[in-house]
Amino acid sequence: MEAAPILQVRDLSVTLDSEAGPVLAVRSVSYSVRPGEVFGIVGESGSGKSVSSLAVMSLLPSHARIRGSVLFRGQELLGQSDRALSRIRGRRIAMVFQDPLSALTPVYSVGDQIAEAILVHESMSREAATERAVELLALVGIPSPRHRATAFPHEFSGGMRQRAMIAMAIANRPDLIIADEPTTALDVTIQAQILQVLRTAQEVTGAAIILITHDMGIIAGMADRVGVMYAGKLVETGSVDDVFYRARMPYTLGLLGSIPRLDRGTHQALTPIEGTPPSLVDLPPGCPFESRCPLRIPSCREVEPPLLEMAASGPGHLAACHRSAEVERRDLKSADVFPAPPPHASDRDGAPRAELDQVLEVQDLVKHFPLVKGAILRRRVGTVHAVDGISFDIRRGETLGLVGESGCGKTTAIMEILNLLAPTSGRIVVFGRDTANITHRERFETRRDLQVVFQDPMASLDPRLPVHDILAEPLEAHGVPAVEHSARVRELLRLVGLEPQHASRYPQALSGGQRQRVGIARALALEPRLLVLDEPVSSLDVSIRAGVINLLEQLKKELGLSYLFVAHDLSVVRHIADRVAVMYLGRFVEIGAVDDVFDRPAHPYTQALLSAIPLPDPVKERTRTRIVLEGDLPDPSDPPTGCRFRTRCQKFSGELADAARRRCIEEQPALAARTGGPDHLDACHYAVTASVL
Amino acid sequence: MTAEPDVTSRGQLVLRRFLRRRLAMLGFTIVLVLFAIAYLSPLFVAWQYDELDASAFLSPPTGEHWFGTTQNGFDMFALTMRGMQKSLVVGLVGAVLSTALAAIAGAFAGYFGRILNAAISAVMDLLLVLPGFLIVAILSPLFQGRTWLFFVLLLAAFQWMITARIVRGMTLSLKEREFVQAARFMGVPGWKIIFRHILPNMASLLIIDATVNVSSLILAEVGLSFFGFGIQPPDVSLGTLIGNYSNAALTFWWQFYLPAGFLVLLVLAVNLVGDGLRDAFDPNAPSRVT
Numbered sequence A: 001m002e003a004a005p006i007l008q009v010r011d012l013s014v015t016l017d018s019e020a021g022p023v024l025a026v027r028s029v030s031y032s033v034r035p036g037e038v039f040g041i042v043g044e045s046g047s048g049k050s051v052s053s054l055a056v057m058s059l060l061p062s063h064a065r066i067r068g069s070v071l072f073r074g075q076e077l078l079g080q081s082d083r084a085l086s087r088i089r090g091r092r093i094a095m096v097f098q099d100p101l102s103a104l105t106p107v108y109s110v111g112d113q114i115a116e117a118i119l120v121h122e123s124m125s126r127e128a129a130t131e132r133a134v135e136l137l138a139l140v141g142i143p144s145p146r147h148r149a150t151a152f153p154h155e156f157s158g159g160m161r162q163r164a165m166i167a168m169a170i171a172n173r174p175d176l177i178i179a180d181e182p183t184t185a186l187d188v189t190i191q192a193q194i195l196q197v198l199r200t201a202q203e204v205t206g207a208a209i210i211l212i213t214h215d216m217g218i219i220a221g222m223a224d225r226v227g228v229m230y231a232g233k234l235v236e237t238g239s240v241d242d243v244f245y246r247a248r249m250p251y252t253l254g255l256l257g258s259i260p261r262l263d264r265g266t267h268q269a270l271t272p273i274e275g276t277p278p279s280l281v282d283l284p285p286g287c288p289f290e291s292r293c294p295l296r297i298p299s300c301r302e303v304e305p306p307l308l309e310m311a312a313s314g315p316g317h318l319a320a321c322h323r324s325a326e327v328e329r330r331d332l333k334s335a336d337v338f339p340a341p342p343p344h345a346s347d348r349d350g351a352p353r354a355e356l357d358q359v360l361e362v363q364d365l366v367k368h369f370p371l372v373k374g375a376i377l378r379r380r381v382g383t384v385h386a387v388d389g390i391s392f393d394i395r396r397g398e399t400l401g402l403v404g405e406s407g408c409g410k411t412t413a414i415m416e417i418l419n420l421l422a423p424t425s426g427r428i429v430v431f432g433r434d435t436a437n438i439t440h441r442e443r444f445e446t447r448r449d450l451q452v453v454f455q456d457p458m459a460s461l462d463p464r465l466p467v468h469d470i471l472a473e474p475l476e477a478h479g480v481p482a483v484e485h486s487a488r489v490r491e492l493l494r495l496v497g498l499e500p501q502h503a504s505r506y507p508q509a510l511s512g513g514q515r516q517r518v519g520i521a522r523a524l525a526l527e528p529r530l531l532v533l534d535e536p537v538s539s540l541d542v543s544i545r546a547g548v549i550n551l552l553e554q555l556k557k558e559l560g561l562s563y564l565f566v567a568h569d570l571s572v573v574r575h576i577a578d579r580v581a582v583m584y585l586g587r588f589v590e591i592g593a594v595d596d597v598f599d600r601p602a603h604p605y606t607q608a609l610l611s612a613i614p615l616p617d618p619v620k621e622r623t624r625t626r627i628v629l630e631g632d633l634p635d636p637s638d639p640p641t642g643c644r645f646r647t648r649c650q651k652f653s654g655e656l657a658d659a660a661r662r663r664c665i666e667e668q669p670a671l672a673a674r675t676g677g678p679d680h681l682d683a684c685h686y687a688v689t690a691s692v693l
Numbered sequence B: 001m002t003a004e005p006d007v008t009s010r011g012q013l014v015l016r017r018f019l020r021r022r023l024a025m026l027g028f029t030i031v032l033v034l035f036a037i038a039y040l041s042p043l044f045v046a047w048q049y050d051e052l053d054a055s056a057f058l059s060p061p062t063g064e065h066w067f068g069t070t071q072n073g074f075d076m077f078a079l080t081m082r083g084m085q086k087s088l089v090v091g092l093v094g095a096v097l098s099t100a101l102a103a104i105a106g107a108f109a110g111y112f113g114r115i116l117n118a119a120i121s122a123v124m125d126l127l128l129v130l131p132g133f134l135i136v137a138i139l140s141p142l143f144q145g146r147t148w149l150f151f152v153l154l155l156a157a158f159q160w161m162i163t164a165r166i167v168r169g170m171t172l173s174l175k176e177r178e179f180v181q182a183a184r185f186m187g188v189p190g191w192k193i194i195f196r197h198i199l200p201n202m203a204s205l206l207i208i209d210a211t212v213n214v215s216s217l218i219l220a221e222v223g224l225s226f227f228g229f230g231i232q233p234p235d236v237s238l239g240t241l242i243g244n245y246s247n248a249a250l251t252f253w254w255q256f257y258l259p260a261g262f263l264v265l266l267v268l269a270v271n272l273v274g275d276g277l278r279d280a281f282d283p284n285a286p287s288r289v290t
Ligand code: SF4
Pocket: A249, A250, A251, A287, A288, A289, A290, A291, A293, A294, A295, A296, A297, A300, A305, A320, A321, A322, A323, A324
């Protein structure tokens, strides 16, 4: 017999008020969490996953109407007074939020805040509490904790703050930790650190964890059981293995099939889920997934399917679908349910790379920013080496993925290219024109062929322009006669899978995926030859992402485009790119064909990066050995001597003898072919390929 | 989905949304009516603003003198209408001019920076620190004997600096936004970016500024008239009427409250139009108000 659940949520419903009317954010959700287990809740934005956990903590605004029951160790939490709740909150149940900066008070030192959290619930001397705080900071892996305890939150990096939040959360040995998207704002290598800290925290306190995330990979690696939320409802729940390998609800299947897999390469077909989630303001009756479900039958429209136990899998595997019994009987997989476009073959039409035209060539590109201090008397106090000598080229029809964590200089690099001006030093040659000596006129003409899609379509589309004007802007700028605009706009909308009616909408009236399609359409308006894609899918929900990725692939093939694809998400890059360059602190550490780099990474950083990415595959996740990098990115205005990666290099700190280390400290490793084919370059003196997936 | 009309560009959308706002249309109608009666009524009424009625001094409103008379026997209705002719032009044209000047100066200074910014900032700061009447005194020979419309220009020229500074600040932050960068990378020239992206994104500020300017310009005109500019007796404006008769408010009320009432009505109507325009420009506002 299993232990009694520590948290039991029954028929929890939350209605929020909005201008458009009451929003049914959570609709009769039930789940329970047993002591010491990790229960993952996944869902896309607006699925109600965060609202439901805030409701558990009674942390919703007062206009929220909450019904149902939340039993914490048999005690009802809903309807309790704030005072009674505050005895439980923070002590028995702790929370870790996505944005630790807003959860930490800026004017107190981190150590004081943790000590304060202890003192609220426990009677001990201030000194003892401070001592505890230092211990906790050490536990969550903050280097020189005694010293760092006196620092203020803004002096911490994002990862360090999240560690401090976890330290505060476990300060009173809670029975339950609710972690709401705890790593979403962080880079992958930092995410790997934080997830490990969470695991440690759990081991030390024995607390159960509710882990809320949109990332199936994190769930696969961390959770024991999962609940999948869609449109305010729990649509499937069960053990991770049941949900990942025997999903029975079409939405779960779609979600799993829409994630590009780091371990699958370019031959994986992504199954996009068409459409968008229903509005929670006036929800139609029947199954909320009906409008997007390829398996729908007439009765799906009328009757909302209940969560039912799946006969064949283990106990506790429930799915809410009229046809899940059939899905189970036929053991349908994502690709059986969702029509997927055929995987794209490598489209560099057979010719060897060297014979194709170069569309972009970058040689020893350098961009330094002066670091100035003082508001009135500005003086230069240093130089940020944002980009420090990178070289690459892109051939016709090719996609180069440029990956790296925030602060590595990838954004600076593409801005330099897009500016089409002479760089600090080095050369940028676009379609055979060197930007250092082109005329104003030539620069303007080059812009026709070189276009950009930004990360966040909400920011890159003028909120005050209707879609028609947004798409007509490049046409007008390049002298397309006004009478042709409407026809071209309609054509562009169709090309990216939108309707002509969308032309008269403002960007706000579109969904995230539709907005990004408008962004892509705008970039295509002038029939460019090279598109710079700056994290084009990272702001989109998982189920929408697949559609946009497929669209980009299809457009590339149809229009013969070349892409410079900048991303921090290596899975997407693996799916879409032909070649990949990995950037660290302004320099390339590795570049080569995508399969070479992903299957046989040579540089320790690439290896760590690949190993930090969680795979949406529980068995693989459990058996993988993980390389977790230490520390944060060094200050780019003062990069380490020799190899820039040496302060975090696992090889440097773990494997090398002192004599060998000297070379890493003294000599900057050049990008060279050390491990294999002539096209696979790395920048490590001691490069050895390894497989980490 | 029902067939959406083929209205797609911003100009058309904004116009359609503006026409749908009842209150804005009401305000717009009031402004038109005020113009109409201000300019047309002198053609129909018995007394003109510069005619004396020796038989009626300080008469309260009667059938003969609808708004009463002044102590010299001038017809108050004729004076109010005459004053409104001037004030409508001073207020509306001046407000639009000064806001436009602020928008253009601020946005160009913020967007192009460097020399242009330094030059415009110098002018702004100079005008802010120099007392307005000093400049008026210096420039007065230039304006002597010219039409009073010059005076609208002069008023606008003293009004724009603070708004321009706000506009410059907002431009600096809008300039970094991705949609502005996107336009740059398309090859759209800077001045077009300013008019298409930067100014529309601060439309609310500009419209509020213009509506506030209407009343403050009408009143500021009094101050400059005092120095012998613009509207000189026997000619009048709403501002001079209100200024001259403000101490009559408690005794011979019609001399003050009737012109003041028209000023309030005008300002209210302009505010309604301003609100409507602001909502019409703002895609987040509901597109239909019942
Ligand atoms: S109930 Fe019907 S519409 Fe809903 S997921 Fe199942 S098959 Fe699809």
